[in-house]
Amino acid sequence: MLYREAGQFKTSYSADQAIFSIAQDRWFVMIVLLLGFVGVPLVANQYLYTEVFIPVLILSIAAIGLNILTGYCGQVSLGTGGFMAVGAYAAYNLALRIPDMNFILVFALSGVVAMLVGVLFGLPSLRIKGFYLAVATLAAQFFLEWAFARVKWFTNYAPSGSVAVGKIELFGFAIDTPDRKYLFVLALVVVMALAAKNMVRGRLGRSWMAMRDMDIAAEIIGIRPLNAKLSAFAVSSFYIGVAGALWGFLRLGSWEPLAFDINRSFQVLFMIIIGGLGSILGSFLGAAFIILVPIFLNQLPHLLGIPLSTAAVSHIEFMVFGAMIVFFLIVEPNGFARLWAIAKEKLRLWPFPY
Amino acid sequence: MRASAGQGVAAGDIVLSVEDVSLGFGGVQALTGVSFDIRNGEIRAIIGPNGAGKTSMLNVINGFYHPQSGRITFKGKTRSKMRPYEAARGGIARTFQNVALFKGMTALDNIMAGRTLKMHRGVLWQILRVGPALAEEVEHRLKVEEIIDFLEIAHIRKIPVGRLPYGLQKRVELGRALAMEPNLLLLDEPMAGMNLEEKEDMSRFIIDVNNHFGTTIALIEHDMGVVMDLSDRVVVLDYGRKIADGTPDDVKRDQKVIDAYLGVGH
Numbered sequence: 001m002l003y004r005e006a007g008q009f010k011t012s013y014s015a016d017q018a019i020f021s022i023a024q025d026r027w028f029v030m031i032v033l034l035l036g037f038v039g040v041p042l043v044a045n046q047y048l049y050t051e052v053f054i055p056v057l058i059l060s061i062a063a064i065g066l067n068i069l070t071g072y073c074g075q076v077s078l079g080t081g082g083f084m085a086v087g088a089y090a091a092y093n094l095a096l097r098i099p100d101m102n103f104i105l106v107f108a109l110s111g112v113v114a115m116l117v118g119v120l121f122g123l124p125s126l127r128i129k130g131f132y133l134a135v136a137t138l139a140a141q142f143f144l145e146w147a148f149a150r151v152k153w154f155t156n157y158a159p160s161g162s163v164a165v166g167k168i169e170l171f172g173f174a175i176d177t178p179d180r181k182y183l184f185v186l187a188l189v190v191v192m193a194l195a196a197k198n199m200v201r202g203r204l205g206r207s208w209m210a211m212r213d214m215d216i217a218a219e220i221i222g223i224r225p226l227n228a229k230l231s232a233f234a235v236s237s238f239y240i241g242v243a244g245a246l247w248g249f250l251r252l253g254s255w256e257p258l259a260f261d262i263n264r265s266f267q268v269l270f271m272i273i274i275g276g277l278g279s280i281l282g283s284f285l286g287a288a289f290i291i292l293v294p295i296f297l298n299q300l301p302h303l304l305g306i307p308l309s310t311a312a313v314s315h316i317e318f319m320v321f322g323a324m325i326v327f328f329l330i331v332e333p334n335g336f337a338r339l340w341a342i343a344k345e346k347l348r349l350w351p352f353p354y
Numbered sequence: 355m356r357a358s359a360g361q362g363v364a365a366g367d368i369v370l371s372v373e374d375v376s377l378g379f380g381g382v383q384a385l386t387g388v389s390f391d392i393r394n395g396e397i398r399a400i401i402g403p404n405g406a407g408k409t410s411m412l413n414v415i416n417g418f419y420h421p422q423s424g425r426i427t428f429k430g431k432t433r434s435k436m437r438p439y440e441a442a443r444g445g446i447a448r449t450f451q452n453v454a455l456f457k458g459m460t461a462l463d464n465i466m467a468g469r470t471l472k473m474h475r476g477v478l479w480q481i482l483r484v485g486p487a488l489a490e491e492v493e494h495r496l497k498v499e500e501i502i503d504f505l506e507i508a509h510i511r512k513i514p515v516g517r518l519p520y521g522l523q524k525r526v527e528l529g530r531a532l533a534m535e536p537n538l539l540l541l542d543e544p545m546a547g548m549n550l551e552e553k554e555d556m557s558r559f560i561i562d563v564n565n566h567f568g569t570t571i572a573l574i575e576h577d578m579g580v581v582m583d584l585s586d587r588v589v590v591l592d593y594g595r596k597i598a599d600g601t602p603d604d605v606k607r608d609q610k611v612i613d614a615y616l617g618v619g620h
């Protein structure tokens with residue numbers, strides 16, 4: 001009986017409404033936070049920071065953003081890459097044009113810029129759904145890619161079209177080493193994940209899910225489709241924009257529009273499908289999976305002593321992702337997050353399976 | 355739940371009146387010159403054979419369909435057009451003939467969603483979820499728990515409604531409508547597809563809602579026994595026209611009604 005709900009009587013509804021209502025869940029989160037802030041810095045090396053932890057954390061923010069729009073509100077989007085680009089270029093221009101701006105503010109404002117653009121491209125969702133909306137967001141993706149490649153102002157007339165960012169400083173601290181970057185991103189992720197969790201289990205989240213599950217019924221209980229859908233686009237794009245800014249500044253350092261192309265959109269979409277649609281935890285699991293599998297597959301031939309070409313490895317990667325996506329779409333649309341919940345359910349009953 | 359007599363409308367006064375409403379879809383005339391009224395605090399049944407236009411009538415009342423002609427006066431305000439969320443804001447709640455719940459959400463969340471219009475804390479408060487925001491969430495949760503107890507669905511509150519049997523889904527849907535504390539509750543065949551026991555439970559809930567909370571109810575139902583037991587007055591539609599209007603006993607004896615029902619083999 002590792003995982004027990006019994007015996008923990010919830011004495012009030014506010015206790016029942018606490019984020020992690022079972023003590024074990026609270027412990028789990030505490031341990032993860034402790035590992036994140038203390039454990040990882042003790043063991044991680046540069047490679048792990050730059051290739052694993054930082055990318056997983058940043059893309060988790062993007063995945064949470066897309067999950068809010070697609071998983072919670074039911075609006076499919078293929079424009080994630082484009083909205084990340086908006087965040088990245090907004091941050092680049094803010095840092096460039098307003099020297100000495102606090103970087104928290106830079107990233108927050110980049111999120112706001114992405115939010116405005118997201119709402120604009122979200123307007124068609126008031127008229128169209130499903131496949132047609134997906135196509136409209138695809139158009140947004142291509143438009144944004146085009147704009148950042150062609151409108152030279154965005155890249156400060158850099159002849160190569162590629163932009164590079166300078167040093168990041170926060171309250172006198174230079175965020176320049178991998179471990180500092182990691183801790184900075186981790187702190188942001190914790191705050192943003194908590195905020196997202198609170199939103200999805202409050203009135204806003206219920207109105208998004210209501211829209212997703214049955215828009216007609218949502219309207220008759222007084223939810224305005226305009227408010228519900230556009231607020232989902234707004235919050236989602238904010239998260240994705242911040243993720244884009246962080247990706248540019250803390251992961252890449254210098255980039256071209258290609259870094260935020262349609263492949264990025266698909267990558268984040270796969271994260272939420274595999275991790276779990278409509279789950280904040282799933283956004284993390286999906287991001288970790290999508291980042292770790294290629295790394296693992298690259299190491300595998302070494303470990304097994306089988307010589308495999310990089311081409312073969314990347315083919316295997318495609319096949320693994322393809323199979324996983326088909327599996328989750330057909331068998332378990334709620335992804336890893338649901339498998340996790342089932343496992344918890346089993347643990348709760350164990351060793352008495354009834 | 356508070357007693358929800360319409361503001362400024364005394365018991366027994368007319369809370370909703372439908373005047374000369376006509377509605378067509380291309381070639382099909384769903385409603386033709388229908389007029390009737392609903393008094394505050396009553397249970398008003400709308401009956402008629404299949405395709406008579408009953409559901410269309412509810413859809414007109416809560417703004418899903420916009421009639422080609424005619425007027426609707428609700429709580430003293432006359433209009434010919436409004437959006438469903440405006441109807442909700444005005445105090446009209448409804449359930450659907452084919453359950454229209456949020457399948458991926460738990461029973462509790464479905465009913466909580468019914469409180470949307472009553473919750474006012476902004477996004478920032480919701481993000482923080484402390485102090486007044488949490489207090490609001492808890493306050494509404496308490497109301498919802500009352501409804502859950504009233505409908506005897508405490509045991510299923512954390513289950514996604516898509517996994518519930520049909521009878522319970524209908525109950526949750528009623529719960530969601532009640533959570534809105536409506537002045538006027540529109541029920542479209544709340545007992546369709548239920549067994550006898552479930553029908554009795556549902557009848558009891560409807561009567562209790564009407565008695566204890568004073569909610570005015572418009573009810574579409576095919577089961578004549580239920581209609582005769584529950585309703586104060588009955589309006590009968592056939593081929594989109596009103597053919598009778600009165601107490602259950604009057605309507606039952608009306609030759610036009612008997613013909614209409616015999617005509618379709620009820």
Ligand SMILES: Nc1ncnc2c1ncn2[C@@H]1O[C@H](COP(=O)(O)OP(=O)(O)OP(=O)(O)O)[C@@H](O)[C@H]1O
Binds near residue numbers: 404406
């Ligand atoms: N959206 C629509 N488009 C076209 N025709 C419609 C639409 N809604 C209703 N109708 C038609 O209007 C007529 C009345 O339909 P309505 O659903 O109101 O009947 P009803 O009395 O509720 O019947 P039932 O007892 O079968 O539920 C029917 O002929 C129906 O086909």
Ligand SMILES: [Mg+2]
Binds near residue numbers: 451
């Ligand atoms: Mg009907």
